[in-house]
Amino acid sequence: MRVLPCGDAALLVEVADLGAVLALADAVRAADLPGVLDVVPAARTVLLVAVPGTDLAELGRAVRALPVDPSAAPPGGEDVEIPVVYDGPDLDEVGRLTGLGADGVVEAHTGTPWRVGFGGFAPGFAYLAGGDERLHVPRRAEPRTTVPAGSVGLAGEFSGVYPRSSPGGWQLIGTTAVTLWDPDRTPPALLRPGARVRFTRTAEPASAPSHGRDGAPDPPPAPWRRVEVVGVGGAAVLVDLGRVGWGASGVGRSGAFDRAACALANRLVANPASAACVEVAFGGLALRAGDDLAAPLLVALAGAPAPAAVDGTPVGHHALVVLRAGQTLRLGTPPSGLRTYLAVRGGIDVPAVLGSRSTDVLSGVGPAPLAASAVLPVGPEPADLPRVDVAPVAVPTGGPVTLRAVLGPRADWIADPTALARTAWTVSGRSDRVGLRLEGEPLRRADTGELPSEGMVRGAVQVPPGGEPVLFGADHPVTGGYPVVAVVRDADLDRAAQLRPGQQVRFRLEEPR
Numbered sequence: 001m002r003v004l005p006c007g008d009a010a011l012l013v014e015v016a017d018l019g020a021v022l023a024l025a026d027a028v029r030a031a032d033l034p035g036v037l038d039v040v041p042a043a044r045t046v047l048l049v050a051v052p053g054t055d056l057a058e059l060g061r062a063v064r065a066l067p068v069d070p071s072a073a074p075p076g077g078e079d080v081e082i083p084v085v086y087d088g089p090d091l092d093e094v095g096r097l098t099g100l101g102a103d104g105v106v107e108a109h110t111g112t113p114w115r116v117g118f119g120g121f122a123p124g125f126a127y128l129a130g131g132d133e134r135l136h137v138p139r140r141a142e143p144r145t146t147v148p149a150g151s152v153g154l155a156g157e158f159s160g161v162y163p164r165s166s167p168g169g170w171q172l173i174g175t176t177a178v179t180l181w182d183p184d185r186t187p188p189a190l191l192r193p194g195a196r197v198r199f200t201r202t203a204e205p206a207s208a209p210s211h212g213r214d215g216a217p218d219p220p221p222a223p224w225r226r227v228e229v230v231g232v233g234g235a236a237v238l239v240d241l242g243r244v245g246w247g248a249s250g251v252g253r254s255g256a257f258d259r260a261a262c263a264l265a266n267r268l269v270a271n272p273a274s275a276a277c278v279e280v281a282f283g284g285l286a287l288r289a290g291d292d293l294a295a296p297l298l299v300a301l302a303g304a305p306a307p308a309a310v311d312g313t314p315v316g317h318h319a320l321v322v323l324r325a326g327q328t329l330r331l332g333t334p335p336s337g338l339r340t341y342l343a344v345r346g347g348i349d350v351p352a353v354l355g356s357r358s359t360d361v362l363s364g365v366g367p368a369p370l371a372a373s374a375v376l377p378v379g380p381e382p383a384d385l386p387r388v389d390v391a392p393v394a395v396p397t398g399g400p401v402t403l404r405a406v407l408g409p410r411a412d413w414i415a416d417p418t419a420l421a422r423t424a425w426t427v428s429g430r431s432d433r434v435g436l437r438l439e440g441e442p443l444r445r446a447d448t449g450e451l452p453s454e455g456m457v458r459g460a461v462q463v464p465p466g467g468e469p470v471l472f473g474a475d476h477p478v479t480g481g482y483p484v485v486a487v488v489r490d491a492d493l494d495r496a497a498q499l500r501p502g503q504q505v506r507f508r509l510e511e512p513r
Helices: 018-031 056-064 091-098 101-111 259-268 490-497
Strands: 002-005 010-014 036-041 045-050 079-084 114-119 126-129 144-147 151-155 158-161 166-168 171-175 196-201 226-231 235-239 277-281 286-289 297-303 308-310 313-315 320-323 328-331 339-344 375-377 401-407 425-427 435-439 460-462 470-472 484-488 504-510
Touching (some): 002 056, 010 056, 018 036, 018 114, 045 056, 091 101, 091 171, 101 171, 101 196, 259 339, 308 320, 328 339, 401 490, 484 490, 484 504
Parallel strands (some): 079 196, 401 504
Antiparallel strands (some): 002 010, 010 045, 036 045, 114 126, 144 166, 151 171, 226 286, 226 375, 235 277, 297 320, 297 339, 308 313, 308 328, 401 484, 425 435, 425 504, 435 470, 460 470, 460 484
């Protein structure tokens, strides 16, 4: 067992094989270690995401002391049967690669039970291990741009089912109509870590189970406390504190990218910390208060200082703003910074998904990004009253920004990790909530091999084959297969959220504490 640094709010624990991964993940969950928010098993590692400020050295000692026996029988998990029509476009090729022929591949795939090891790149996608060793085949040399939902595939030692249409490079051997992910189901993922899975051959795909009544539901009545989206300039999404504990199912935390700005906007209107706000990139948002408001709405803006006006009258940031029935609040383009946060007293009261109202643009979990004509219900006013009218807060800089970062966990995969700190990186226009793509002198890989998929965290600086790093943001992937050279300290991540395309960023590397 190796305990590797992963920033200042996570540990990456490396073990010998997938059996040890499953045993360790089970032991950590059973021990309920203090400070651990999420446990994310992967091919050869277990990621422990912790509350910022957790003593990671003590957590590492606690993990090493756990009674973990990979040879012991795994704890009993549920049994899941998946009927498959073996009609995949790669079935004959897999038969050739394995020497089994197409019928032999089907017999091997259905003849051995599989076990869910860990979640993957999409909600509900599970890496299944423990099947017939003769089915170990490489990924396709050229990934497909689109793999249909329900496709059953093989890659390396794993089998899996695509829960939704997405790009992919697995060898496809069949299809199933089973619903892998349904946010209205409890739990939403059909395949959870530890479950035993058996594939069965069928001539016709089973119909997907129905959830809810037939036909479109009646629209909910329009709440009298509401705001209507008149226009969206760049990108606008709903955010809150995010969803915690779903990493093993392929769902990240998401939530506000600039957490401090979102929290300030909520505090100004005396909302609870968990209230949902609007996150706006590059301004341009226009919101109109409902015509039938019985009382004015109280709103506040924080983050990037986008020029704001209510029916043409300028209003300030970090201050209370009154929005009366029929009035429209419009945001211009901020001169510095990128993301502006708008809080309404009472919070945006859309239905929560997995405990959060945040939009996750990568996984598709949560409400859709805002669009013109959307109606946002506003919750009841909280009992607490606002205590300040204006908060003196520094606005984001438009100049170079330096971020502190902890080396590791895969710094040894880079020929010269210190080159990360010597380079002045430029934020690319291809950046978004998933991550900031950085342009500059590419980092050279010392190890050009394939890193088995492992858990990722917000702030991870990942180095893809091209050598230009990606700084992961709020909607980062849960697992990834490229090495992470360093992880930005949690306290600096809010400043990273305000970096805009063309802005320079440097890293100051620090040793793990």
